[in-house]
Amino acid sequence: MTTETHSAINQYFKPGFCQPDCVQQDCPTNFTCPPPGVIPLSRGNFIADSLENNLFWLRIMMEHALFMRLAFACVNMDLINEAQQYEQAYAQQLNQAKAVANAPTEQSVRALNQASIELTQAFACFKTMVLDRIITCGPTKIGGYNYPLLIDHIRREAVAFISRLNALQTGRVEPLALTIVRDQTFWHRIMADHAKFIAHLLDPSEREFVEQANSFSVLFDSKRLQALDLKSMLEPNFAVYPILRRFTRDSLKAATQIRDFKAAATELIAECELLSIIPVLLADHVRREAEMFVETMEKRLNELSQVK
Ligand SMILES: [Fe+2]
Numbered sequence: 001m002t003t004e005t006h007s008a009i010n011q012y013f014k015p016g017f018c019q020p021d022c023v024q025q026d027c028p029t030n031f032t033c034p035p036p037g038v039i040p041l042s043r044g045n046f047i048a049d050s051l052e053n054n055l056f057w058l059r060i061m062m063e064h065a066l067f068m069r070l071a072f073a074c075v076n077m078d079l080i081n082e083a084q085q086y087e088q089a090y091a092q093q094l095n096q097a098k099a100v101a102n103a104p105t106e107q108s109v110r111a112l113n114q115a116s117i118e119l120t121q122a123f124a125c126f127k128t129m130v131l132d133r134i135i136t137c138g139p140t141k142i143g144g145y146n147y148p149l150l151i152d153h154i155r156r157e158a159v160a161f162i163s164r165l166n167a168l169q170t171g172r173v174e175p176l177a178l179t180i181v182r183d184q185t186f187w188h189r190i191m192a193d194h195a196k197f198i199a200h201l202l203d204p205s206e207r208e209f210v211e212q213a214n215s216f217s218v219l220f221d222s223k224r225l226q227a228l229d230l231k232s233m234l235e236p237n238f239a240v241y242p243i244l245r246r247f248t249r250d251s252l253k254a255a256t257q258i259r260d261f262k263a264a265a266t267e268l269i270a271e272c273e274l275l276s277i278i279p280v281l282l283a284d285h286v287r288r289e290a291e292m293f294v295e296t297m298e299k300r301l302n303e304l305s306q307v308k
């Protein structure tokens with residue numbers, strides 16, 4: 001094991017049985033297993049990865065604000081206005097990201113990341129407040145058409161964006177196996193949620209589409225459970241085992257299938273040939289997220305192919 005690998009592991013990821021989602025107090029930190037030789041680390045490029053994340057997620061966040069605004073009850077003008085302010089703030093931040101991307105420097109990218117983190121932390125808190133008011137009872141309860149799972153879902157996407165930017169800002173290096181299983185647990189859950197939203201927003205008369213959406217929901221729930229099992233198996237030492245390659249290939253195949261399903265649905269919705277209450281922008285939004293999942297899995301397979 002190289003010195004660099006040793007220090008990265010020791011600094012951020014102590015091998016053991018509690019990485020990364022145990023409650024700290026419950027971690028058996030007084031014993032570890034010896035790591036199995038060299039642990040491949042995930043490599044990135046600060047400027048390219050920062051710009052890619054900002055250009056993708058800022059547009060996604062702007063659209064979340066729009067979807068929330070459209071689904072609030074018309075009596076909640078305060079929430080409608082606040083959502084609109086986030087929409088405008090993200091439109092400005094997206095323009096800023098495009099400007100920085102024209103001639104990026106480490107300093108301008110770092111400032112962009114920081115501003116995106118702060119804006120998205122505030123937006124995640126707004127989503128939290130809205131979710132709390134949807135699922136409560138009593139005078140603060142709000143109505144409207146935002147499913148609780150949708151708000152939880154878009155909050156998870158905000159948190160994932162923040163944590164990716166934080167990793168870039170602090171130069172955090174992590175084992176490749178951990179990056180891959182975490183990507184998979186995140187994206188499989190996101191895809192399973194999308195399938196459920198689509199099934200519930202299609203017109204009930206569109207029986208075949210509803211059935212297809214339901215079968216994607218079952219597929220991705222099952223993939224997520226398998227990813228969690230793998231995560232648990234790999235966590236103690238973060239080695240790259242052959243199963244990770246097969247599972248990543250399978251994830252790419254499933255991601256491609258749902259991406260194509262969403263692309264076909266988006267086209268039909270745009271042509272008014274599919275009965276639903278899905279706005280075309282929402283259909284395209286979930287298609288772009290599936291595309292990002294496909295691209296991420298392709299990137300990870302490429303990284304895995306470089307591991308001996
Ligand atoms: Fe989204």
Ligand SMILES: [Fe+2]
Pocket residue numbers: 153157190194286289
């Ligand atoms: Fe999503």
